[in-house]
Amino acid sequence: MHSVEIRGLDLSFGAFEVLKNLNLDIGQGEFLVLLGSSGCGKSTLLNCIAGLLEVSDGQIFINGKNVTWAEPSERGIGMVFQSYALYPQMTVEGNLSFGLKNQRMPKAEIAKRVARAAKILQIEPLLKRKPGALSGGQRQRVAIGRALVRDVDVFLFDEPLSNLDAKLRTDLRVELKRLHQQLGNTMIYVTHDQVEAMTLADRIAIMKDGVIQQLDAPNKIYAKPQNKYVAGFIGSPAMNFLQGEVTHGDNPVFSVGDVTIPLSTYEFDTPTQGAAWFGLRPEHVRTGIDAETCGYRTELTVELVEPMGSDTLVWSTFAGEPWRIRMEGQTQIEAGARLKVGFDIAHASLFDVATETRL
């Protein structure tokens, strides 16, 4: 049985369609990340699952029960918001127990659950404080606790780390992953941050214009993006793109201008000819000794160097397009130098120009 099932979900605000015929199955205990740029409908989808927005069409099942018309509190979900949304006039304890009091749960049971959640999240010393006296990280922990005490099957996270500073975000990200391993609940997590998506998810659903572009494990999405949007969205620095032509002679080749790249090591999904995008991630532009064994070799002029510590990003131009190359962190290279590179074709991606789908 699936934990959450979404069948043919439509949602429109007036004439504007936010979600179009969306289908999604989320397994028991799965960590699913909804990823996309702002306005892609990911938060809207989460609000639909939570029951905070009324759907225009379609069905939502949670644990096999049709909850399309159910109130948010009846759906067996807990939700964590970007702005924490703690009740400012209640203490941390009051915040944690508010939902339980609404269920008219016995006091002893409330106390037990609050104590357990506080222990898991290490917020025991804060229980008597008001949210105003907490730091951002502590507030977010209380917000998670509010979902935790309700003992729900499905956790919904709406960009929970976006309001925190970079250091804290990394720490809480790890904590969230640990929490998921410990609890084993189903978690649905909305974010626009691809690092959060890659690190946390069992599966990522990349959304654009209310449609899921690709639903896959993080490494699959990274290695074999199903269309050009996904390829360009995932990965930082972004994938390099060239527009040209694929021809299947004795050996398949990609050609643009006077450049011809052999594609013999590329695994085609659909071996079609014609106009195509050639995409290559910056780390698959090999340099030094690795370049020797590549299917296509050339020499580029270094235009700009961005040392980032762990690695160095080199900017250049290839076939008239900006070309990014990721190199060793300690590389000593200056603008103007010539650089021998090779393209690792086995890791490249080809997309049809008209449909933008993977070839």
Add this chain to the structure above:
Amino acid sequence: MADLTASSLSNDRALRSGPAGPKPRRRLSRANIIVYGTLLVFSLYYLLPLYVMVVTSLKGMPEIRLGNVFAPPVEITFAPWVKAWAEACTGINCDGLSRGFWNSVQILLPSVTLSIAVASVNGYALARWRFKGSELFFTILIIGAFIPYQTMIYPIVIMLREIGLMGDLGGLVLVHTVFGMPILTLLFRNYFVSIPEELFKAARVDGAGFWGIYFQIFLPMALPIFVVAIILQVTGIWNDFLFGVIYTRPETYPMTVQLNNIVNSVQGVREYNVNMAATLLTGLVPLTIYFISGKLFVRGIAAGAVKG
């Protein structure tokens, strides 16, 4: 390549000549003189009438007849205040303003409570529980704030007569409640809209309903706007004359109407000291409210700009 040798880290504190630290300010600059001078002139302008009233109310009639309105009283007497409160005559009644005062209190308390209670729930519903036609409802309510009262006086007379409340204090309470509704609803709606929507969503996930969210989440956060509403309603209803004179009978006249009847009575001598004392007495309630809640009032008015 830039010359990197020029910049170096050092800990010795060697300042060069010229400005350093905070910029000095002169107390008696030209700008200050203009600002404080203007403020002084305007406050005198506003305070002078009040001064004349207080001074006159503390004089006896012989002293007033001397004609020097600005002179302080030679002999301070509280007799005019006592007379205004307990003895001044309107028509055949000679029990002063006290009766009007208690009438006004009886009008004020239920009107303020009722109008704020209804309007805050209205505003809350319009801000967070959108229903079909809620925008239209809100628009109609706002238009209500701009319709001149005069056009509605006679229809209300008929309505009150039909439901048997004409001339009754209850009728006046109803009128005040209804007329306070547009502006108060607007006030509360705008305040509740400024409370983050995620808070409302979180409360719904936590299983709180319409009243649960109102009483447990929104109400405790809305104290500043309640103070603003109370001040608006207390002063508005206390100072009301038009509705008071139309919808009540002489024995239920509010204080303002009675004040008018005392000041404008045509029999006998015009007792300026009693008139002044009566006016000050009538103005005392709104004045007290302002003094007590001044700070809270400002905070409430500015509350939309700051997040809690």
